[in-house]
Structure formats: structure tokens, C-alpha cells
Amino acid sequence: DAGVTQSPTHLIKTRGQQVTLRCSPISGHKSVSWYQQVLGQGPQFIFQYYEKEERGRGNFPDRFSARQFPNYSSELNVNALLLGDSALYLCASSLFVSQRTEAFFGQGTRLTVV
Amino acid sequence: ELKVEQNPLFLSMQEGKNYTIYCNYSTTSDRLYWYRQDPGKSLESLFVLLSNGAVKQEGRLMASLDTKARLSTLHITAAVHDLSATYFCAGYNAGNMLTFGGGTRLMVKP
Numbered sequence: 557d558a559g560v561t562q563s564p565t566h567l568i569k570t571r572g573q574q575v576t577l578r579c580s581p582i583s584g585h586k587s588v589s590w591y592q593q594v595l596g597q598g599p600q601f602i603f604q605y606y607e608k609e610e611r612g613r614g615n616f617p618d619r620f621s622a623r624q625f626p627n628y629s630s631e632l633n634v635n636a637l638l639l640g641d642s643a644l645y646l647c648a649s650s651l652f653v654s655q656r657t658e659a660f661f662g663q664g665t666r667l668t669v670v
Numbered sequence: 671e672l673k674v675e676q677n678p679l680f681l682s683m684q685e686g687k688n689y690t691i692y693c694n695y696s697t698t699s700d701r702l703y704w705y706r707q708d709p710g711k712s713l714e715s716l717f718v719l720l721s722n723g724a725v726k727q728e729g730r731l732m733a734s735l736d737t738k739a740r741l742s743t744l745h746i747t748a749a750v751h752d753l754s755a756t757y758f759c760a761g762y763n764a765g766n767m768l769t770f771g772g773g774t775r776l777m778v779k780p
Contacts, residue, residue, distance in 0.1 A: 589767070598674075598758055598770030599713070612767050646712060653766050656700065661713040 558583070560649045560662035568668045569637050577632045577665045581649030587611070588630040589659060590622060591646040599646055605630055606653040634667075642669045672697050672763040676771035683749045683778050691757055691774045693742040699761030702742045703768070704733050707756045716757075717744075749778045 561580045569575050581588050587606040591599035604612035605624035624630045628649075634641055644666050648659040673696040683689055693702070701720050705713040717726045719735035719742060726733050730753065732745045742759055754777050760770040 591768075596773075598760075598773050599768070601763075601767035601769070604766060614767060644710075648768075658703075658715065658718060659768060660715070663712045666710070 560647055560660055562645075562647050562662040562665050564665060565663065566666045566668075568670060571637055571639060571669055573637050574633065574635045575637060575667060577634075577645050577647075577667070579630045579632070579647030579649075579662060581628050581630070581647075582660055585649040585651050585660075586628055587650045587653050587657075588624055588628065589648045589650070590630070590632045591648065592616070593644040593646060593664075594640075595643070602632070604653065611653050637669045639669050642667060672699055672761050672769045674759060674761055674769050674771040676757075676759055676774050678774060679772060680775045681777070683746070683776065685750055685778055685780055686748050688748065689746050691744040691746075691759075691776075693744070693759035693771055695740050695742075695759075695761050697740075698737070699763075701762065702735050703760045704742070704744055705758045705760065705770075707758065707773070709756075713758065744774075746776070749776075751778050751780055754778045 563578045589604040590602040593599040601614040603622040608624045619635045622632045644664045646664045647662045650657045650659045704716040717733040722737040724735045730747045756773045756775045760768045763769045
């Protein structure tokens with residue numbers, strides 16, 4: 557059974573550009589969360605989606621947006637990229653929106669902004 | 671709001687030695703997770719600790735949870751080079767978001 561898959565694995569963008577990252581959850585999982593991990597730090601929560609609705613938002617600017625599709629896959633969009641957006645972006649899927657369901661992480665997308 | 675602090679942030683050990691990583695958290699958390707991350711890789715779940723006094727062991731790693739002290743520990747026994755990685759603890763905050771500690775970078779020297 558496939559785990560959480562993210563695409564692309566690596567990406568280089570220029571300041572000011574826009575980027576879209578994609579995530580496919582584990583089959584049967586209905587919740588997807590996004591995390592940003594800057595080099596040398598722990599992951600920071602960005603968004604959580606469940607059944608296509610936003611269920612949580614972290615302390616990130618409006619340049620960050622996301623959505624979830626009927627097949628439960630998700631996209632994270634970042635507009636007007638800044639150098640500080642360079643990070644590993646992790647997607648996690650879980651069965652439900654609940655603290656009692658474990659989150660499983662994808663391999664991440666390494667975004668470099670130059 | 672849950673805050674999670676780990677110490678030490680960096681740990682250099684000799685093979686065969688024992689050491690403990692500490693994870694303090696600020697408010698009640700339903701459960702506590704430990705993850706391992708290799709350089710440039712994703713997070714691998716190691717342990718889920720569900721209740722006060724919980725202890726879990728896998729190989730040379732043992733995790734425990736003391737909810738009264740708001741403390742979790744990850745103990746490493748007779749370290750080997752393959753354990754070199756960054757270890758994170760995390761708990762659930764309001765809104766079902768995981769809050770991570772800053773990580774402990776473990777380097778085991780031959």
C-alpha cells in the first residue's frame with residue numbers, strides 16, 4: 557500500500573514567483589496537513605484539511621493557501637516567494653481530524669528560492 | 671497553546687555509551703510522539719506515548735512519558751552509528767496541529 561506521496565521532490569524558484577506543491581494521502585485517509593521545516597528547525601504547522609474543508613491554519617501569511625480535492629489529495633500554493641520560504645515542505649495524512657489518529661508524513665518537497 | 675522544548679539540541683556520543691534526550695511540554699497533551707529524521711529525509715514515527723507512565727522500547731531506544739511532570743524522555747542504550755539522526759518530540763495543540771520541539775541532532779562517533 558502506497559504511503560503519502562508528494563511532488564515534486566525538489567524545486568528551485570525565483571523570488572516573486574508562485575509555486576504549487578502536491579500531496580496524495582494514504583488510501584482511505586481523509587485528512588491532510590501541511591508543515592514547513594526550515595533547515596535546522598522543527599516542522600511548523602501551516603494548514604489542515606478534512607473533507608475538503610480547512611480545519612486549521614498556522615501562523616503563516618496570506619501568501620500561503622491550500623485546498624483539498626474530492627479524492628482527498630491536496631495542493632499547497634505559495635505566492636510572491638521570498639528567500640525565507642526556502643524549506644522542506646511536508647505533507648501528513650491521517651484517517652480523521654482527531655488527536656487520536658496518527659499522522660503519516662510524506663518524503664517532502666525541498667523548495668529553494670533564489 | 672502547547673510549547674515543546676527539547677534538550678540538548680546537539681549531542682555527540684561515542685558508540686557504546688548511553689544518553690537521554692529530554693522533551694518538556696507546556697500544557698496537557700493527549701499524547702506524545704517521537705520522530706526520527708535523517709538528513710534531507712522525511713519524519714519516521716518511532717513511538718506514540720498515550721498515557722502517564724507509558725514506556726515503549728524498540729531496539730536501543732526507549733521512550734517514556736510523565737504527564738504530571740510534562741516530560742518525555744528518549745533513552746539511548748549502547749549507541750551505534752546507525753542511530754545518528756535528528757530526533758523530534760511532538761504533541762497535539764488545539765486545532766489538531768502537531769507542535770514539534772526544535773529537535774536533537776544526535777551524532778554517534780565510532
